[in-house]
Amino acid sequence: MTFARPDHICDLDTLPRMPAWVTSARAETPEDVAFLSGAALNHLHVVLGQSNVPQALLRDRLALQAAVACVGFSVRPERAGELRDAVHLLRPGDLPGPAGETCLTWRRAVERPVSIKALGRALPAFEPGQIAAWLDAGKGLPVTRAVMVLEAVLREVPRADVAGLILADAALAQALGWDHVVPLLAAALKLAALRKQGDDLRLACHRALISSAIEAVRQAADLARRAAHLKAVAPKLRAKGAGDAVEMFLTRDSVAPSALPLPDRAARRLCDRLVDLGAVRELTGRDTFRLYGV
Incomplete structure (x- = not known):
């Protein structure tokens, strides 16, 4: 099987969708x-x-x-x-x-x-x-x-x-x-x-x-799309260690605030800030022991 080269696709607007003849075909x-x-x-x-x-x-x-x-x-x-x-x-x-x-x-x-x-x-x-x-x-x-x-x-x-x-x-x-x-x-x-x-x-x-x-x-x-938005809002984050925290969100399905490279209170504030900016989502629906992800 020969695979097409991906070099001609480089941004979100041109990220290709699966062709309809693949998604709708009944083989x-x-x-x-x-x-x-x-x-x-x-x-x-x-x-x-x-x-x-x-x-x-x-x-x-x-x-x-x-x-x-x-x-x-x-x-x-x-x-x-x-x-x-x-x-x-x-x-x-x-x-x-x-x-x-x-x-x-x-x-x-x-x-x-x-x-x-x-x-x-x-x-x-x-x-x-x-x-x-x-x-x-x-x-x-x-x-x-x-x-x-x-x-x-x-x-x-x-x-x-x-x-x-x-x-x-x-x-x-x-x-x-x-x-x-x-x-x-x-x-x-x-x-x-x-x-x-x-x-x-x-x-x-x-x-x-x-x-x-x-x-x-x-x-x-x-x-x-979600990662691009997170990267776009990252400069607004002033907490020390925010850059490393953003990188964790960009590589993991979900993250607990306690896992972030910040003090506990600062980590929770950062997560709340990212939720307010629409860059991450709270995944559990709980008030405590929350998890966040892109």
Whole structure:
């Protein structure tokens, strides 16, 4: 698959939308589904090449959505807000619980460039040699490669859905020349699809990638606009450490005031100021233990 060069797209006004013939098409045959998934991935590749898209923030938000989907596989009730709490409101010595651990696993998987070492950090239950062997199982075109990795993991460890999906996304990223894992498969695959094999699993993954690539492009455009606004209002912030705080908001799905490089009261005032400026949102709806994000 040959990807279009993104060099001609450089600002928000020209950040391209997914073509309507991709978003509205009803593909019936496996060939049509594969064609549309390739087109959707190609378009996402172009969008991810733009400097105005906050890449780390997008990956972190997609990681949260992947974690929500994976937690849902176990019929657990946690949604995005609860997973944010599980990660950000931990006290020293506390354990995040199964749902929180799933969220942390996905976040670790997208933080660093794809490598066996980085994947081993995200998946410490598996030896680096095993992770490398699974990735080596993927051959051929990008989606086929990802599917083969997913099959290899689930064949050896049948309930390792999170590891399988992370490594499948890693294989896809490597095949497409992306530096980091971009969570795509988990959010759009049903649990029943993960129990399929061969052509049936490949078809399910192609369908999932159409849906998830469309959503990733939409989120990239939305976050690019929000990030541009945050950068525009940043000079109005006078608090010492405000620049570092802004950088945290530009790279993380959500931030607790206590995590900002400011004293507690100053951090809360900064968050309130950013909300007043329309640059960040309060995500919890609570009066205490609040979380904020772009």
